[in-house]
Amino acid sequence: MVVLKTSRELELMREAGRISHLALMAGVRAVQPGRTTMDVNRAVHDVILSFGAKPSFLGYGGFPAAACVSINEEVIHGIPSKRRRIQEGDIVSIDTGAIYQGFHGDNAFTVAAGQTSAECEELMSVTQKCLELAIAAAQPGNRLGDIGSAVEQYARSHGYGVVTQFVGHGIGTEMHQEPEVPNYGKAGHGLRLRPGMTLAIEPMINMKGDGVWEDKKDGWTIRTSSGLPSAHFENTVAITENGPVILTRP
């Protein structure tokens, strides 16, 4: 069932989103060559706690941290570690969310440590643009396929792969609610978007090929089949009468 939120609930989600955004940006600032992925997690976690909120990810399905931190060919769900040092030129995807008064925010960002390659810069900027186009398509009266199609068309026009095994999602009193929000699809098809829906839209774009696999060594990390980098950007978005509103904002 797709839950529509009241304006009061949207206000709480806006606060959860704001905290999630500030936590994510603290994580982004912690991405420096020589620092560890646990340093990134700690920066994220501290911000969430400072607002009296709780990390959505900690303990979710047994996940042991407040943020997923995924480097280069790691697509999503990387587990922060004190032993994992970030190197100059790495691209680092951070995904985090906060629960505030029972409502979740969820957002992700990919950033380079120091100077990275032109290829990685391009991958990150195209993925970020995919998210912008997807949000622009999240208009009341449009359909879910309009969102997925916006991501897929733009990514593929650059020769990139689109992760299809993992998708965005409805969000509210739980981090993952209906509907699923795929990063592919046919414009004009699928569920009709209505005011009060809140969606976590999250393109995951691979430099080459759609394929990904789960690393059985930790049971979490999702890696590209090609071994080449992947980027991930995410916002929590409310569909309103006046169009999409990004909730994961300052």
Ligand code: MG
């Ligand atoms: Mg998400």
